Amino acid sequence: MSKPAKPLHLHPDRLFPAEASQRAIARQLYAQVATLPIISPHGHTDPAWFADNLPFANASELLLVPDHYVFRMLYSQGIALDALGISRADGSRAEVDPRAAWRLFAAHFHLFRGTPSSLWLNHVFHEVFGLRMRLNAASADHYYDSIGEALQRPAYLPRALFKRFNIEVIATTESPLDDLRHHRAIRDSGWDGRIVSAYRPDPVIDPEHEQFATALRAFAGISGEDVYDWDGYLRAHRQRRAYFASMGATSSDHGHPSAATADLGRERARALFARIVSGNFDAGDAELFRAQMLTEMAAMSLDDGLVMQIHPGCLRNHNRQLFHRFGRDKGADIPLRTGYVQALKPLLDRFGNEPDFSLVLFTLDESTYARELAPLAGHYPCLRLGPAWWFHDSPEGMWRFREQTLASAGFYNTVGFNDDTRAFLSIPARHDVARRIDCAFLAKLVAEHRLDEDEAYELAVDLAYRLPKQAYRL
Amino acid sequence: MSKPAKPLHLHPDRLFPAEASQRAIARQLYAQVATLPIISPHGHTDPAWFADNLPFANASELLLVPDHYVFRMLYSQGIALDALGISRADGSRAEVDPRAAWRLFAAHFHLFRGTPSSLWLNHVFHEVFGLRMRLNAASADHYYDSIGEALQRPAYLPRALFKRFNIEVIATTESPLDDLRHHRAIRDSGWDGRIVSAYRPDPVIDPEHEQFATALRAFAGISGEDVYDWDGYLRAHRQRRAYFASMGATSSDHGHPSAATADLGRERARALFARIVSGNFDAGDAELFRAQMLTEMAAMSLDDGLVMQIHPGCLRNHNRQLFHRFGRDKGADIPLRTGYVQALKPLLDRFGNEPDFSLVLFTLDESTYARELAPLAGHYPCLRLGPAWWFHDSPEGMWRFREQTLASAGFYNTVGFNDDTRAFLSIPARHDVARRIDCAFLAKLVAEHRLDEDEAYELAVDLAYRLPKQAYRL
Amino acid sequence: MSKPAKPLHLHPDRLFPAEASQRAIARQLYAQVATLPIISPHGHTDPAWFADNLPFANASELLLVPDHYVFRMLYSQGIALDALGISRADGSRAEVDPRAAWRLFAAHFHLFRGTPSSLWLNHVFHEVFGLRMRLNAASADHYYDSIGEALQRPAYLPRALFKRFNIEVIATTESPLDDLRHHRAIRDSGWDGRIVSAYRPDPVIDPEHEQFATALRAFAGISGEDVYDWDGYLRAHRQRRAYFASMGATSSDHGHPSAATADLGRERARALFARIVSGNFDAGDAELFRAQMLTEMAAMSLDDGLVMQIHPGCLRNHNRQLFHRFGRDKGADIPLRTGYVQALKPLLDRFGNEPDFSLVLFTLDESTYARELAPLAGHYPCLRLGPAWWFHDSPEGMWRFREQTLASAGFYNTVGFNDDTRAFLSIPARHDVARRIDCAFLAKLVAEHRLDEDEAYELAVDLAYRLPKQAYRL
Incomplete structure (x- = not known):
């Protein structure tokens, strides 16, 4: 970390x-x-x-939970969907702090190296949210907070x-x-x-x-x-x-x-x-x-x-x-x-x-x-x-x-x-x-x-x- | 044009x-x-x-009518085979001025960009007929005439x-x-x-x-x-x-x-x-x-x-x-x-x-x-x-x-x-x-x-x- | 030759x-x-x-006879397996001088140009046996001898x-x-x-x-x-x-x-x-x-x-x-x-x-x-x-x-x-x-x-x- x-x-x-x-x-x-x-x-x-x-609600709800490109890669490496708060067939969801889910994602962002998901996400991070450090465990909270704040601004509606x-x-x-x-x-x-x-x-x-x-x-x-x-x-x-x-x-x-x-x-x-x-x-x-x-x-x-x-x-x-x-x-x-x-x-x-x-x-x-x-x-x-x-x-x-x-x-x-x-x-x-x-x-x-x-x-x-x-x- | x-x-x-x-x-x-x-x-x-x-008779009869590589591409973009004078199953052909068919081809030559047909045809135009302008609607007649004249010469038998x-x-x-x-x-x-x-x-x-x-x-x-x-x-x-x-x-x-x-x-x-x-x-x-x-x-x-x-x-x-x-x-x-x-x-x-x-x-x-x-x-x-x-x-x-x-x-x-x-x-x-x-x-x-x-x-x-x-x- | x-x-x-x-x-x-x-x-x-x-016995027994990558290519160009001394279904083998088999291989080494076999073999020749001439008919015996001698040394056990x-x-x-x-x-x-x-x-x-x-x-x-x-x-x-x-x-x-x-x-x-x-x-x-x-x-x-x-x-x-x-x-x-x-x-x-x-x-x-x-x-x-x-x-x-x-x-x-x-x-x-x-x-x-x-x-x-x-x- x-x-x-x-x-x-x-x-x-x-x-x-x-x-x-x-x-x-x-x-x-x-x-x-x-x-x-x-x-x-x-x-x-x-x-x-x-x-x-x-x-939009927060980084996890916006970028992680709805994107099966992203969470399937995490799943393929042993991360449970419940740990990410993915919604279940019956409509329920595990009670997961979206920030915790985001941290899990961030700590495994290297899995996406070379994939289109990393191209798209880095583009979004850089161009839409103005982030200038790569996503990893250390920057996870900074990302989560920056994105969360931005989303409340009118320019992000x-x-x-x-x-x-x-x-x-x-x-x-x-x-x-x-x-x-x-x-x-x-x-x-x-x-x-x-x-x-x-x-x-x-x-x-x-x-x-x-x-x-x-x-x-x-x-x-x-x-x-x-x-x-x-x-x-x-x-x-x-x-x-x-x-x-x-x-x-x-x-x-x-x-x-x-x-x-x-x-x-x-x-x-x-x-x-x-x-x-x-x-x-x-x-x-x-x-x-x-x-x-x-x-x-x-x-x-x-x-x-x-x-x-x-x-x-x-x-x-x-x-x-x-x-x-x-x-x-x-x-x-x-x-x-x-x-x-x-x-x-x-x-x-x-x-x-x-x-x-x-x-x-x-x-x-x-x-x-x-x-x-x-x-x-x-x-x-x-x-x-x-x-x-x-x-x-x-x-x-x-x-x-x-x-x-x-x-x-x-x-x-x-x-x-x-x-x-x-x-x-x-x-x-x-x-x-x-x-x-x-x-x-x-x-x-x-x-x-x-x-x-x-x-x-x-x-x-x-x-x-x-x-x-x-x-x-x- | x-x-x-x-x-x-x-x-x-x-x-x-x-x-x-x-x-x-x-x-x-x-x-x-x-x-x-x-x-x-x-x-x-x-x-x-x-x-x-x-x-050989003329540019259309030589290069267009017998080459299904060429006319199928025109056909794929909505040009009727009859408009090109392609012969029919019963041996008949639509009465088409070969120059008009050639013009139609020339006006759509951009469809072949990047394809082998364009490589081959441009080679033929340049090396066999000495043409030095690209084929398009504006040069269609020049092509038709130049090729037609060349074909009458002994060197083109x-x-x-x-x-x-x-x-x-x-x-x-x-x-x-x-x-x-x-x-x-x-x-x-x-x-x-x-x-x-x-x-x-x-x-x-x-x-x-x-x-x-x-x-x-x-x-x-x-x-x-x-x-x-x-x-x-x-x-x-x-x-x-x-x-x-x-x-x-x-x-x-x-x-x-x-x-x-x-x-x-x-x-x-x-x-x-x-x-x-x-x-x-x-x-x-x-x-x-x-x-x-x-x-x-x-x-x-x-x-x-x-x-x-x-x-x-x-x-x-x-x-x-x-x-x-x-x-x-x-x-x-x-x-x-x-x-x-x-x-x-x-x-x-x-x-x-x-x-x-x-x-x-x-x-x-x-x-x-x-x-x-x-x-x-x-x-x-x-x-x-x-x-x-x-x-x-x-x-x-x-x-x-x-x-x-x-x-x-x-x-x-x-x-x-x-x-x-x-x-x-x-x-x-x-x-x-x-x-x-x-x-x-x-x-x-x-x-x-x-x-x-x-x-x-x-x-x-x-x-x-x-x-x-x-x-x-x- | x-x-x-x-x-x-x-x-x-x-x-x-x-x-x-x-x-x-x-x-x-x-x-x-x-x-x-x-x-x-x-x-x-x-x-x-x-x-x-x-x-290991000699160049042919080490590099040719057991490697079906290699002898199938020779076979595809008309060289009989018996001429290479490949063992048969009944366990017998044609009586072939391993040096003669090696010469046959050497004379056809050009067949492997560009293939992975040539990459691997040349690496072995150069790095393991220190050979510095390419394998062909002319160098066949030099190869056979050099490899044969090396294999008797403790460093090649x-x-x-x-x-x-x-x-x-x-x-x-x-x-x-x-x-x-x-x-x-x-x-x-x-x-x-x-x-x-x-x-x-x-x-x-x-x-x-x-x-x-x-x-x-x-x-x-x-x-x-x-x-x-x-x-x-x-x-x-x-x-x-x-x-x-x-x-x-x-x-x-x-x-x-x-x-x-x-x-x-x-x-x-x-x-x-x-x-x-x-x-x-x-x-x-x-x-x-x-x-x-x-x-x-x-x-x-x-x-x-x-x-x-x-x-x-x-x-x-x-x-x-x-x-x-x-x-x-x-x-x-x-x-x-x-x-x-x-x-x-x-x-x-x-x-x-x-x-x-x-x-x-x-x-x-x-x-x-x-x-x-x-x-x-x-x-x-x-x-x-x-x-x-x-x-x-x-x-x-x-x-x-x-x-x-x-x-x-x-x-x-x-x-x-x-x-x-x-x-x-x-x-x-x-x-x-x-x-x-x-x-x-x-x-x-x-x-x-x-x-x-x-x-x-x-x-x-x-x-x-x-x-x-x-x-x-x-």
Whole structure:
């Protein structure tokens, strides 16, 4: 505990290649994009923050407890979730002094060396809170106090931070069961921050979700449709999508275990749905229903113009004991090998050539970048590739994404960066990392004479700003 | 349309590492191989070009219409194939002014930034046509006119270009149904360019090819054998292989959906073939028949000395609508996950240790480089690895190939580069890229003191020239 | 044969990045770890060497004949195993003058250019034997003589080399049937070199091992238990593990075709075992039994504290003909695609959160690094990642391991390096390569301002020394 904390720097050249000629180019490219507004078309911030504009509680509640990137690493080294005050499945929490939790985190901050979490957190510490010593056991209290005091100041209220972060637009993610009251409150408040929703219907689409039956009942309630009838169920989706769109949403999002799609035809789909709502279905039915619903969502996209996103390939809640005690989203979601070529064919056979349809694909299986995703996106007019996602949202992961998709998809079949985070304070850090890596990547191409500088400048701005705006119709 | 075109450079250090010590070594290595003759042992140029030696028509017909690398990228961004004058499945074409198609291409040339297509095309523009402004909307007409005029000059006739490109030997690819009349005409003409064929029997081996029945009839006609009888069918192959060999062919090539091989024994093979020719077979039979035929081809290789190549793992014609309207080879072929370890075992169990058998393996699934292909090639005497192929025929792809095969296969179980292209004018560009990347890779090993310079010089020449000649017995 | 041999250098900066700023950092980091004692917690050296302390015979017997890394490469280029004097399945060997075998190896040493074998061998030649000309046909006899003479000197006896190599502790690997007489002899001799065993029960666990029935009989003999009864069989394991632990073992090791685990419950496990010992089982039973035994071994680890290792995913003896003539371990083991997420779930469901259980995972399928292994190790307290293994134990492979596991697992969920070799003389070379690559990797992070230098120093020592000691409880 006695090791003194060292100075904390954010070097202006961080993440740029060490070789001088590339670094010089990267620096110049980055200068063009460093201060561009942030387009955040996909994420998980809580709209209540911006509706209520109340102060965040303290360092632990803000930065530790809600961030499963962070506490899963501590857990992997033997620190109990209860010692950090992580909330349990039943809603209770161990009685933990948030300062004690913070000290535990601080004493183990070396575990994050080299990881994206350390990049993001140090950026937040340095840029948002003005801290100048590294976090460790010795500086833990100083951090806890400094952050705690800052959070009480008006400049640290959610709306002030939104403005300070230069966010042009941010999308949150809500289920069809959400009445979007916070979005409405923001709109009614007259505040001019642009917060939009995204339509995420997984709970009413995934028959294996533990709350599917409950969700379906609520879906009936909120839509007024007979959602136990196939046509009524589809009408309920159309209606909620329209409502989301009226509240600014420009996209839907689908987090499925696989990328499977299906195109069953009306009668088979209706019969499948009947099995699903009867509760008398097997795993194959559930997978087929999710697959069919992706195609149904695509059909609706053609009508209402919502950009469609698929985030497939994660086995959620891998740790059975932990799931029972602590519930979902506790850092135990593990990627799966994921196939796209056969999986997407039914949907693409039907809509792949539609000029107005737009489908953004993500993956947790990097072996598909060069083999499947880039060739698909380099052909189908409707397809675009989402950025390196989740476990791959790191400097190395972003580099691999560019390196493995460039040949077949080029830059223009990708959608630029999106942060996919609920860690609001880390959003500038995440976009900064992405911009730096893209500039570093472009600098390499320039230094190796594969791209002229003027092209690289244009691309740097395209990747940081124009492409996400365009791809998400924002 | 008004943005003026910028100068077009081909920097002498392009594709070399930016770091000075490596760049200096790469430069010196490259100087040894830059002007070596081109060995092109596997490709898809049209022998009629060299037999007839007629001028190419215009820029669009030469560079845009036949190159699915190029038009699939345009298509992926919403440009209709009809707007480019791509020929349709029924042989018709939209009436498009080739200059208008070229302008469309030029206005979207930025889509290719960073891709291998831009490397190849800029090389062709600069080196073959002497163009010195980048292609864009403003320079489109200048390009179209300059290229059009050049193509009428004798120096731009196919045979003249062949000599100018310093091609020592090129292999085209023909089906057993081809009478090789163009190869015969070239030989009879007394011209000394070395154009050989390669035996590509997919249409008479793949029962799921839409023209299999027709092809089989033609196979009977051209061979005079009863190809509906298993022994006759095999005799027809032997006979056609012998004819191809007599016309200079040194290899066979097999483009199958998977790398599956089988060794059924005579009676089971005969029975399977009977089901196949009856038309009364299922997908499993078709796969098993292709698998069996790879082993049969290997057996014939042992007798006639043709080097065998397997190009597996592509799902052809993924875009159903496009296939119906425009037919094959329209940029909608998508790689599949491909396994080699179990798949090749039946063939290798039989012929893996034969000293005179040579089998060159390719892949579209890079995850197999280090895991499967390099360990197999680093053990079996008959196996060699073909270069980074198709979607991976990029600077990054070539680098990954070397980086991931070196440890287990070394350099000498690989066969150097082959271009696999029908884009004749791009052949020097493609070999130049490969030579540069191999020199850059070797330069890194030298700079990191893993290889002495004299070894790197020898390897550079081996990879560019000696290994392909040796591996393909040319 | 007349090409004279060139000088052999071991450059002090080998394997460091060429770029000057990174090289300078790497050099300084390496200076801290270059002379740290070697911790070799997993390998295949023969304890008889240290028990008997007799001289090694000659260059071929020491460096060529036992090293399948080396002779498989020669075999892949058409050199017969008999020409090298490799021992056959029946125990016989072709009568080959070891000097002639050495000459054959020397004349083909260029095949290893760029491979890890050349790094290791050149290190051995230069550092252990003081050779200063590169190995080729011209220097073959000089090598053979120099090495032969050296081996007769006391300084080249196994124990002297062990001390010279600065090995703090080395683990060999023995089956439960081994009485560990050599380990006992070493202990009884009073020599202070620390040689421990590791418990490797594959022959009595894998029903598909060709000597399973024999091994089971011997297992009964050595344990005195009724190993044909499920409880007796488990007791025999517990007893032998205890004996191994008493002889210094701190780990068990399991080399299975897949990473499958199972948790059948007592009655189903007992019934499965009955089928296994009856000999009346199918491939599914064998796989399930291996899977169940991993969970049983984990249960025992909880009691006796042995660290558990899984080395999965290799198809052994792929070359059928060679296996029949030459037997196991002849360079024909080929990696398989390997899944961990579902495979490990049964074991992890039971023991994943046990604070005292430690499971080190290895892979031959690099596509699992970022997708499966790092996310699993970055969550489960019991999991640690073993280093790049076997086919991936190369500079490139080690770099990919770090590059692809860092984001999700960090550095501290990995266990540092282990050499996994029977090539005793290459052990310092292998650890040196690993230390250099880790320092190069850390230098990149420092140069790109992702890590401060003091953190990198600490990490360099952690990776080279502290983590393997800690992870293996040595």
